[in-house]
Amino acid sequence: MGLADDPVIAISGLWMNYTDRMVLRGIDLKVYKGQIIGYIGPNGAGKSTTVKIMLGLVEGYNGKVEIFGRDIADGDVSYKKRIGYVPEVAELYDSLTAREYLTFVGELYGMKRSDVDYKAGKLMDLLGLEKAYDSRIATFSKGMKQKVLLISSMLHDPDILFLDEPLSGLDANSVMVVKEIFASLAARGKTIFYSSHIMDVVEKISSRIVLIDGGDIVADGSFAELQEKGREGSLEDIFNQLTGFDKYRDIAGEFVAVMQEVPSHD
Amino acid sequence: MTDFYVLKLLDKLRGGFSRIGVDYDVMRSILQVKLTMDGRRTPTVLAGMQKKEEMKEGSPLRVQWIYLLFGVMLIPLMMLTGNYMLQMSLVFGVVMFMITTTLISDFSSVMLDLRDKNILASKPVNRRTLNMAKSIHILIYLFSVTLTLTGPSLIFCLFKQGVLFFLLYAVEIILMDCFILVITALLYLMIMKFFDGEKLKDIINYVQIILTIGITVGYQLVIRLFDIAEMSLSFNPAWWQYLISPIWFAAPFEMLIGGAGDTNFVVLSVLALVIPLLLIVAYIKLTPLFEKSLQKLSEQGNVGKSNARMVDWLSKITCKNxxxxxxxxxxxxxxxxxxxxxxxxxxxxxxxxxxxxxxxxxxxxxxxxxxxxxxxxxxxxxxxxxxxxxxxxxxxxxxxxxxxxxxxxxxxxxxxxxxxxxxxxxxxxxxxxxxxxxxxxxxxxxxxxxxxxxxxxxxxxxxxxxxxxxxxxxxxxxxxxxxxxxxxxxxxxxxxxxxxxxxxxxxxxxxxxxxxxxxxxxxxxxxxxxxxxxxxxxxxxxxxxxxxxxxx
Structure with missing residues (x-):
């Protein structure tokens, strides 16, 4: 899949520990233009941490992270101009209206207020939020907030998109629209770095799947490649095999048993 | 979004900010958003009385009539002449108390806003701009509270006590603000060092109780202290007085206007000038540490399970059903x-x-x-x-x-x-x-x-x-x-x-x-x-x- 040119993201020997535990144990990863990376792994595997390091939100890591060919530790934050980010938790200043928030984000990316306003308004229209543009975000539903976040991450036409569960809360129609947006962005040479727990979606839209477990990459390749390596079944099955999780039947059985238990004590 | 007057004032300093590596336009939009959000927040002092003004677009200066009221109450203290030491210690004591507690109870949520990290730091905003925006935001708030609180007494003393007194008072108020700001930040830093975020939020709640009690009791106390003031107690320097900051701020008045030449007053006056400045330097040095500790706020502390049994017991003895x-x-x-x-x-x-x-x-x-x-x-x-x-x-x-x-x-x-x-x-x-x-x-x-x-x-x-x-x-x-x-x-x-x-x-x-x-x-x-x-x-x-x- 890799194109001939240089990687847009190059991570080598990335280690990270929080006070009490190792989160990343030597990640090596190269990402190229036009790829849609499905970055998957169990809870606490280190997915969010990797993304946050690349965005400069988390410091104190060991190893080298290069984006657009420049080490991000060099103190120059201008690389972030070409990055869009949808965080895992829908965090935004929700006492602002959508217009206020989006123009603000655009300005942070160095755009002119009137340009952002025009663009954001149109994008809101397209996602069916035209009536909500001047309402406070606090009154929005989960799906609406998610749409605002998606718009805020793409306003400035970034070259890399970091998306953490970007489809959460969206209805089926919106999901189709957004997936199509991703596909056409990738076709135009943008890179999408996508983490999710919904395996069906990852399976369908990713051109390359990176599975991490325990702070380490355990599988890397397209879905077809993963299947070829003798891993049968859906991505969900592959995920279970690779993370060494085969007890789901036992756990479910026990769960139901406990549920139906008649208390012996009062 | 309204264009705030403060920001227009700030525009005049544009060149200065650019020179120290601050991206002024970005900082301005951050401040504008922050001030807009403040206007949509209800301050604690008014929490009980706030009515249907929700949709009204406000500025952070909107609610401060209550501080103005407290400010007017300071005027009687300004009328005294002669015993500057006692008079000004009281004034600074009251003002410092009010401002510190307000800063902690109302502004903590702003100082400790965790969303900033994800929303702002993921954008191409350099750290210096971000920190400057944060500091200026706090300063705008601090100065607007201070100005409403001390404004009435400032104007009054210009006429009653003269220009020198007025200038000295004004300069010291600024120094005092620096002092309060840094002390509060250091206090947070210390709490976050030793406790988790939940504890800090608890402490903020306790400060609110203290604020309420303090205002009520303090006012009683001030009224009664007048009796002493009229007896014109003389000021006897003692070592512990060096530890009480309002006394530092009172000393220059005694020295420059009252004409006292005692070394004690000189030392106290120097403290009033030097300590706030030293603290500011310390604060600038410690800002990165502060940012780092902020991360801790989001970490979930363990909620004590210890008294579950007591609640169980209480519920059993009080409720049959x-x-x-x-x-x-x-x-x-x-x-x-x-x-x-x-x-x-x-x-x-x-x-x-x-x-x-x-x-x-x-x-x-x-x-x-x-x-x-x-x-x-x-x-x-x-x-x-x-x-x-x-x-x-x-x-x-x-x-x-x-x-x-x-x-x-x-x-x-x-x-x-x-x-x-x-x-x-x-x-x-x-x-x-x-x-x-x-x-x-x-x-x-x-x-x-x-x-x-x-x-x-x-x-x-x-x-x-x-x-x-x-x-x-x-x-x-x-x-x-x-x-x-x-x-x-x-x-x-x-x-x-x-x-x-x-x-x-x-x-x-x-x-x-x-x-x-x-x-x-x-x-x-x-x-x-x-x-x-x-x-x-x-x-x-x-x-x-x-x-x-x-x-x-």
């Missing part, structure tokens, strides 16, 4: 954990602690300790129950009011046990401990003779709790949003309840006038309690009472 016990425990843990509930209720706790003592304090101050022993002043303890109105009203609100769908899902035949459990939890958790503390102090002040009276008060308060509950339309606990609180006006109601409380104290007084009266009254109250609790929270399903309907 299992549903009631369930809601006792539920209300208990919600009161313990719900941040907004504490924010709204803790100031009321402050008042409930203060009110029973204010008048007694006045009498004690005048030196009539013996006269108090035989009096009926102990009836002031009734004011300790004022918190019940706020608590009962606030129990219906919650930040996570949406969780109330659970009430509709579970099959409950009757809402009476819900309300009963809720009210009992509020009484046991908030009223009883407060009452116990007040009762102990009262026993110490008035002697053991008031024991029967205190028992009477306790039973009267239990009735009062039910009346408070009945006076508001019944809403299931924690099922409405706080914003709804602003739309309903219960002022008349709370005045009525206050008069009722005074009436109850009056009836109590009548019964103390003849021998054995207290016991008769006690008996009556016990019967009345049984009756009122029964009719308010009927046992049978069919009774209408308060168990009528679920909210829509």
């Amino acid at each position: 299992p549903v009631e016990g369930m809601f006792f425990r539920f209300s208990w843990s919600m009161m313990k954990n719900e941040r907004d509930f504490k924010l709204k209720v803790y100031p009321a706790i402050g008042y409930s602690i203060v009110f029973p003592f204010i008048f007694i304090f006045g009498i004690l101050w005048d030196g009539n300790v013996s006269s108090i022993k035989g009096s009926s002043t102990y009836l002031m303890i009734y004011f300790g129950a004022t918190l019940l109105q706020t608590v009962v009203l606030m129990l219906r609100y919650s930040g996570s009011y949406k969780g109330s769908w659970i009430y509709k899902l579970i099959p409950l035949p009757n809402t009476a046990p819900i309300y009963r459990g809720m009210l009992k939890a509020a009484i046991v958790r908030l009223l009883l401990p407060l009452f116990a503390i007040e009762a102990i102090v009262y026993l110490w002040l008035f002697g053991l003779r008031i024991v029967p009276d205190l028992v009477v008060v306790l039973f009267a308060m239990l009735i009062y709790a039910v009346i408070c509950f009945r006076s508001y339309p019944p809403v299931l606990p924690f099922s409405e949003r706080y914003e709804a609180a602003k739309q309903k006006d219960y002022t008349a109601n709370s005045f009525g309840l206050l008069f009722l409380l005074m009436g109850m104290a009056g009836i109590h007084y009548v019964f103390t006038l003849f021998t054995g009266g207290v016991y008769i009254y006690l008996l009556a109250l016990v019967v009345l309690n049984l009756w009122i609790w029964r009719i308010t929270f009927p046992k049978s399903v069919s009774s209408a009472g308060h168990g009528s309907s679920f909210p829509g």
Whole structure:
């Protein structure tokens, strides 16, 4: 899949520990233009941490992270101009209206207020939020907030998109629209770095799947490649095999048993 | 979004900011957004009185008439001449107290906003710009509060005390602001170093209680200190006075205007100048550390499981009905954990602690300790129950009011046990401990003779709790949003309840006038309690009472 040119993201020997535990144990990863990376792994595997390091939100890591060919530790934050980010938790200043928030984000990316306003308004229209543009975000539903976040991450036409569960809360129609947006962005040479727990979606839209477990990459390749390596079944099955999780039947059985238990004590 | 006047002023410094590596346009839009958001926030001092101004676009300067009021109260202090040391120590003491507590209670949420990290740091904003925006935001707030608070006295002293005094006062106010800002930040840093984020939020809540008590008591104190001031106490330097910062700020007045040449005054004056400047330098050095500690705020601390058994036990001895016990425990843990509930209720706790003592304090101050022993002043303890109105009203609100769908899902035949459990939890958790503390102090002040009276008060308060509950339309606990609180006006109601409380104290007084009266009254109250609790929270399903309907 890799194109001939240089990687847009190059991570080598990335280690990270929080006070009490190792989160990343030597990640090596190269990402190229036009790829849609499905970055998957169990809870606490280190997915969010990797993304946050690349965005400069988390410091104190060991190893080298290069984006657009420049080490991000060099103190120059201008690389972030070409990055869009949808965080895992829908965090935004929700006492602002959508217009206020989006123009603000655009300005942070160095755009002119009137340009952002025009663009954001149109994008809101397209996602069916035209009536909500001047309402406070606090009154929005989960799906609406998610749409605002998606718009805020793409306003400035970034070259890399970091998306953490970007489809959460969206209805089926919106999901189709957004997936199509991703596909056409990738076709135009943008890179999408996508983490999710919904395996069906990852399976369908990713051109390359990176599975991490325990702070380490355990599988890397397209879905077809993963299947070829003798891993049968859906991505969900592959995920279970690779993370060494085969007890789901036992756990479910026990769960139901406990549920139906008649208390012996009062 | 309004374009703020402050920002237009700031525009004049544009060149200066660019020179030190700050991206001015970005900083300006951050500040504009921050100020807009501040305008949509209700400050704690006004939390109880805020009405339907929600949609009004405000500036952070909007609400500050209350500080203006406090500012006007400073004017009498400015009228004195002669003893600058005492006068200015008092002024700075009051101002520093007000500003510090306001900064902590109102502005902490801004200083400690975690969203900043994800929203701003993921954008191409360099660190210097971000830190500068944050600092300026805090400074704008700090100066606007300071200006409203000290403005009246500043203008007054220009005419009364002259230009030199005015200038000195103005410069020192700025130094004092720096001092307060850094001290507060360092305090946070220390707390975050040793505790988790939850603890810090708790501490902020406690500061709110202190703020309420401090303002009430402080005002009493200031009025009374006038008597001393007129006696013109001379200032005798002692070592510990070097530790009290308002005294540093008072020293330059004594030295430059009063003409005192004592080394003590020189040293104190130097402290007033040097310490704030040193702290600012320290602050700039420590900012990265501060940012790092902020991350800790999001880390979830372990919620203590330790007293679960005690709550279990309490619910068993106070509630016979299992549903009631369930809601006792539920209300208990919600009161313990719900941040907004504490924010709204803790100031009321402050008042409930203060009110029973204010008048007694006045009498004690005048030196009539013996006269108090035989009096009926102990009836002031009734004011300790004022918190019940706020608590009962606030129990219906919650930040996570949406969780109330659970009430509709579970099959409950009757809402009476819900309300009963809720009210009992509020009484046991908030009223009883407060009452116990007040009762102990009262026993110490008035002697053991008031024991029967205190028992009477306790039973009267239990009735009062039910009346408070009945006076508001019944809403299931924690099922409405706080914003709804602003739309309903219960002022008349709370005045009525206050008069009722005074009436109850009056009836109590009548019964103390003849021998054995207290016991008769006690008996009556016990019967009345049984009756009122029964009719308010009927046992049978069919009774209408308060168990009528679920909210829509």
